[in-house]
Structures are given as structure tokens and as C-alpha cells.
Amino acid sequence: VVGATATWSTDQPNDVAVAADEGYDAVGAVTPRIAGTFTVHATIQNVSATYQLVVPPLVFSSYNAGSAMVCAIATSHQTYCWGYGYGFDASSDLFEQRNYPVPVAIGHTFAQVAVGYAHVCGLETTGHVFCWGQSAAAGSSDYLPVPTEVSGNHVFSSIAAGVYHT
DSSP states (O other): OTTOOOOEESSOOEEEEEEEEEEEEEEEEEEEESSSSEEEEEETTEEEEEEEEEEEEEEEEEEOOSSSSSEETTTHHHHHHHEEEGOOOSSSSSSSSSSEEEESSSTTTEEEEOOOOSHHHHHHTTTTTEEEEOOSSSTTOOOOEEEEEEESSOOOOOOOOOOSOO
């Protein structure tokens, strides 16, 4: 229905967020926070629909904890972080505390992640390292909002993070 606005809801608002997608009146955004089966409702001009959304559990192959957050690599090779938001990249809400895993570094395939005080570095399967967060740029106090490759064309076999360095 052109110009109609949809109303979105769920019976489990603590476990899954539903909202109208910005700019598209009848499109909804569903963001599950945990694994499970969720019921999502949509109503447009007295016409309702209900959908059952099944979210499989995340299985992590490795993780690394920093001072205020944890990042982990899922068996799907997607990287997730949760805790205080320094490690969240520009694809998520920066600096917001999350008590559930949030996908970060979309498009990167990391074999390992290392979490510092306010930054995260990921070692790609190619041996290249990408970092993001506060002070992620070597010797800098800059904030890098997206994973940025470590300069120098180095190939690494492993990484480890300290408070302010990797």
C-alpha cells in the first residue's frame, strides 16, 4: 500500500528488537539479541501478518577479552563483540554498551582477534592485520571507526593485544 505506514511489534521485546526501517514506511527491521524462536507482528491499515523467526545459536570458535569487552569469531567466520562499545565499528552504534554479541568488521574473515583497552585487531587468514577503535593507529590517539589495515605490508602468524598496543 503506497504511503501506508506499518506498525511492527513482538511478544519478546527484550530478546528481539523490531522497528520500521528508516525511509521505508512499510519495511521492518528485526534484530534478534539471542537465539530462539520469535513472533513478529506487522499491521498496515487493519491488515495484520505474523511471522515466526527462528534464530540459530551462535557458536564461537575463539574469543578474546579486553578490559571492558569481549570479541569472538563465530564458526561462520563473522566477528562479534559485546561489552563497552570501543570495539564496535562504524556498522554498529559506537560506544554503546551491549550485553549481547554484535556483528563487527563485516566483510573480514579473521582467524584471530585481539582486544585491548579501547581497540580491537583482527588477523585475517591471509596474515594481514586490521585494527579499529581508540588508539588503534600505531602511536596515535586517533579513533579508527572501521577496520584499517596495519601499514607496512607485513604478514603475521599471530597477534596479541596489550592495554594500548597490539
